[in-house]
Amino acid sequence: ETGVTQTPRHLVMGMTNKKSLKCEQHLGHNAMYWYKQSAKKPLELMFVYNFKEQTENNSVPSRFSPECPNSSHLFLHLHTLQPEDSALYLCASSRGGQGYQPQHFGDGTRLSIL
Amino acid sequence: GIQVEQSPPDLILQEGANSTLRCNFSDSVNNLQWFHQNPWGQLINLFYIPSGTKQNGRLSATTVATERYSLLYISSSQTTDSGVYFCAVEGDTGGFKTIFGAGTRLFVKA
Numbered sequence: 001e002t003g004v005t006q007t008p009r010h011l012v013m014g015m016t017n018k019k020s021l022k023c024e025q026h027l028g029h030n031a032m033y034w035y036k037q038s039a040k041k042p043l044e045l046m047f048v049y050n051f052k053e054q055t056e057n058n059s060v061p062s063r064f065s066p067e068c069p070n071s072s073h074l075f076l077h078l079h080t081l082q083p084e085d086s087a088l089y090l091c092a093s094s095r096g097g098q099g100y101q102p103q104h105f106g107d108g109t110r111l112s113i114l
Numbered sequence: 115g116i117q118v119e120q121s122p123p124d125l126i127l128q129e130g131a132n133s134t135l136r137c138n139f140s141d142s143v144n145n146l147q148w149f150h151q152n153p154w155g156q157l158i159n160l161f162y163i164p165s166g167t168k169q170n171g172r173l174s175a176t177t178v179a180t181e182r183y184s185l186l187y188i189s190s191s192q193t194t195d196s197g198v199y200f201c202a203v204e205g206d207t208g209g210f211k212t213i214f215g216a217g218t219r220l221f222v223k224a
Contacts, residue, residue, distance in 0.1 A: 002158075031210060042118075043200065043214040056211055088155055094210075101145050101204065102162035103212070108155050 003027040006091050006106035013081065014114050021076040021109045023091030030096025032074040033103065034066060037088040049074060050096050071096070078111075086113045116141045116205045120215035127191045127222045135186040135218045137201030145204040146177055148186050151217070152197045160186070160199075191222045 004025045013019050023032065034046040048056035049068040063085075065077040074091055088110050092103040117140040127133055137146070148160040161168050161175040163184065168175055172191075177184040188195055198217040205211060 002156075033210070033212070035214075042216045043202070045212050045214075048210040050210060058211075090157060101210070102147055102159055103202075104159055105149075105157040108157075110155070 002104050002106065004091060004093055004104050004106035006089075006109050008109060009107065010110050010112075012112045012114060013078070015081055015083075017081075018077070018079040020078065021089055021091075021111075023074040023076075023106055025072055025091075025093040025104075025106075027093055027104060029093035029104075030071045031094045031101070032068060032071070033092040033094075034074065034076050035090040035092065037090060037108070038084075039087075043090065047076075081111075081113045083113050086111055115211075116143065116203060116213050118201060118203055118213050118215035120199075120201055120218050122218060123216065124219045125221070127220065129191060129193060129222055129224050131191050131222075132187070132189045133191060133220070135188070135199050135220075137184040137186070137203075137215055139182050139184075139201075139203050141182070142206045143179070143182075143203040144206045145212075146184055147202045148175055148184070149200040149202065150195075150197050151200060157200075188220075191220075193222045193224050196220055196222050 031050045035043045047066045067075040088108045090108045091106045094101045094103045119138045150158045165179045174187045200217045201215040
């Protein structure tokens with residue numbers, strides 16, 4: 001148990017569907033991250049929120065829309081996805097602010113686009 | 115941006131053997147972490163080690179920030195050590211921009 005919970009664990013959706021991924025952390029952290037892990041590629045940072053403000057958008061297509069309503073919750077809204085978006089999506093959190101920032105990861109959502 | 119290179123890309127060990135995994139990075143970093151991703155995809159934080167040496171049981175890590183590399187040592191390997199080991203760094207320009215290496219895939223044979 002890492003203190004970071006992601007739901008759902010698995011998701012299959014068509015290209016025209018709209019769905020959302022959810023991440024919740026119980027560590028008292030203030031920074032939250034979305035990563036994409038595709039087969040045979042390094043983890044790619046997608047978005048970072050620090051104290052609910054987005055600080056990083058790593059050139060992610062607009063069909064991925066993040067939302068951070070508070071420091072404990074992070075969503076990734078999905079619409080009109082492409083087959084190449086099939087991947088493991090990982091959420092992480094860290095203390096936030098300055099300095100010591102080890103990241104703690106959830107178990108991921110495995111997304112398949114039909 | 116910062117480049118992170120890990121070696122070797124693949125490693126097969128007999129149970130009980132020792133190994134060293136390497137992470138090279140191209141620029142100054144604020145943070146460096148080692149992770150283990152198990153066969154079920156779970157990413158476990160092993161070490162937070164922007165500099166110096168740390169040990170946790172059979173695992174230890176050393177980062178020489180001035181020479182831009184970090185090493186992860188696994189001693190007396192066990193089959194449960196199998197998985198992918200990732201090095202991740204954050205540059206010293208701030209902004210939480212974390213870059214992961216491609217990983218070292220380890221298989222420990224019984």
